[in-house]
Amino acid sequence: MRLLFVSCLCLATGKRFSTGRSQEDLDVDRVDSDLVTCTAAEVLNVEGAPEDFQNPLVDLDSSHRLFALLGTGVDSSALQTCYNLHRKETSWKLTWKQKVMDKLVSLSTTAMGSRVRTSVLQPLMKNILDWGQDAGERLITWAFEHDIPSPFCRAKGEIRREGDRDVWKHFGHLLLSGTSGDKVPDPGSQMVNQSLSQLITKAIGATLQADCGKLEDQTFDSLTLSWNESVTWPPVVQRSFELLASQKLTPREKGYVQALLNTFQKYVIENNVDLTNPMIPQEVQPLWDLLVVDSSNKSSRVFAAPQEVLQQPTNATQRPKSCSCRHIELATAAALSDRMAKLGFDASRAENNWVWEATDLGKMMNLFTLTEEGLEDPNLSFLYLLQEANHLTATPVDQNGGIVGDEARARSVVKGILVGMPMLQNYLAHLDIKNGGPERIKTAYALKEKWFLFLNIAWAVWHENDDVGQQIFWRVSKEARQQNVALGLLVSAFSVLSEFSWDGVNFKEENSPAFNDFNVALYTIWNYKFVHSLFEPRRLQFHFWHGLGLPLLEAFGNQGDSAYWVNYRRDGLMAAMMNLAPQPQDAEEEAPGAADLLLSFGLGVLILITLGTGFEMFNALMPDIAYIMEWKSGAP
Helix, strand or coil: CCCCECCCCCCCCCCCCCCCCCHHHHHHHCCCHHHCCECHHHHHHHHCCCCCCCCCCCCCCCCCCHHHHHCCCECHHHHHHHHHHHHHHHHHHCCHHHHHHHHHHHHCCCCCCHHHHHHHHHHHHHHHHCCCHHHHHHHHHHHHCCCCCCCCCCCCCCCCCCCHHHHHHHHHHHHCCCCCCCCCCCHHHHHHHHHHHHHHHHHHHHHHCCCCCCHHHCCECCCCCCCCCCCCCCHHHHHHHHHHHCCCECHHHHHHHHHHHHHHHHHHHHCCCCCCCCCCCHHHHHHHHHHHHHHHHCCCCCCHHHHHHHCCCCCHHHCCCCCCHHHHHHHHHHHHHHHHHHCCCCHHHCHHHHHHHHCEHHHHHHHHHHHHHHHHCHHHHHHHHHHHHHCCCCCCCCCCCCCCCHHHHHHHHHHHHHHHHHHHHHHHHHHHHHCCCCCHHHHHHHHHHHHHHHHHHHHHHHHHHHHHHCCCCCCCCHHHHHHHHHHHHHHHHHHHHCCEEECCCCEEECCCHHHHHHHHHHHHHHHHHHHHCCCCHHHHHHHHHHHHHHHHHHHHHHHCCHHHHHHHHHHHHHHHHHHHCCCCCCCCCCCCCHHHHHHHHHHHHHHHHHHCCCHHHHHHHHHHHHHHHCCCCCCC
């Protein structure tokens, strides 16, 4: 396996990668870089093809403009070939259980019938969520069957069905469980958590009834938002208020957003939270600066100027020295980093060069390739990420990185659901459309994801605020985390007003370009500050690249629009989360992490697809599935 840890980036500025080889060695490898064009054939010519080598390729160059935009002379087939070679090179090291999983993935290329889907998903989800029979079946129907109205819909005047309240309560308990300690929180933290707890509980109903066509989900011009205009708010805050107020509101949205704004204002004023000069990690400070400039000038879009720069040709010195995978990784990483910096993510600004010190270029390129392939075909996205999760190896748990016990289990289960379920939903919804499903699937799925996104964000804000209340400040100060709680409240408000469409493959945010750009930029700053306070560099670099930076670049590079960012964020976040979670040697005391939760879904799905069996076979296989999974890993 080509593992290459990098000490600095080889850009036009003169910085170089640390390759562990002398300059003389590198000069021997050098070819005329201006003439290098790497495709699958050139890679195999340099690397050689192992015996029985299979090289499945997805046509990305015709629809994914980012590869040409990078200007490296490397097309997508070259990166895909390097990934396939990497998988072949390491396959002999897999345990027999991992080899079984790989075989199931490679065979599982057909769509699931409704009988198989019901047989697999219901017992898997009910087992993980510890739900009763009726509630579990209806939740699975809501999550994966979009061609029929949600089973939680009620006709006008109809009494709430027995058991609905239990679903609300149980789901709310999962989202709001796992407090960080037993200290009495400060009044500001108490106020925020009380407000968010109420909104999250109510939002469960909005999520489960999103496609019911209720009156409170229709927009009215007469509905407006208000804020304290006697206060001189920082530019980014004032611009946030104005963009939120520019959207048409439904009664439901008005209630949520106004409550979030009221909570935000009270928290900022009473706790003297400084959002004029907040503490921003240096590597994303340029992105915050873009937000400030946009807010001060009230320009049409945050990314208007950076996007123009992004379209300019790159320097030819970023082409690889040869078509070896090692040189392709070096050149592509340099080009991606250069382009990301233009959008506000600048690895070269990181303190003590930690981003490149922690980055494994081989892993970085593999996960980038998986995301690009998956966005072309959601079927591949789900299956390839199963394979990637299956190939994770054990690594030591950092002193501050692994939290065990009931709290970790509660958080890890919810995190797995919030991050992993959208991957599975997209996979199955795509298969439904691909196999002739009705148009209703597209609209219903998009409506559900809007509120699911709010729950995802609000859950993270609730837990960060809980950490503040419990005085947990591992890597940043109390002031920095309070600033991020405030930003999280604004991001939550933006998510309530985000409108999505889905075309059977990609989501698109349907708000104005100004709203979309600002929303994505503010979310990215908030989320990066959130994970920056939790993870050490070894794990944080996955989030820097795959969870946030590359999704932003891919949306602009491929579609030229931040409106498509959420697709790359979904797949990139799943890739990041699998690698963010420590894989401990001793699994007995650790909670299941995101990789395990994805595999728990996938293994049952793939067994039934491959064998063509039903519920009875699944029950018989459950002990073996549990053993194969070995439930190892946990994440804070």
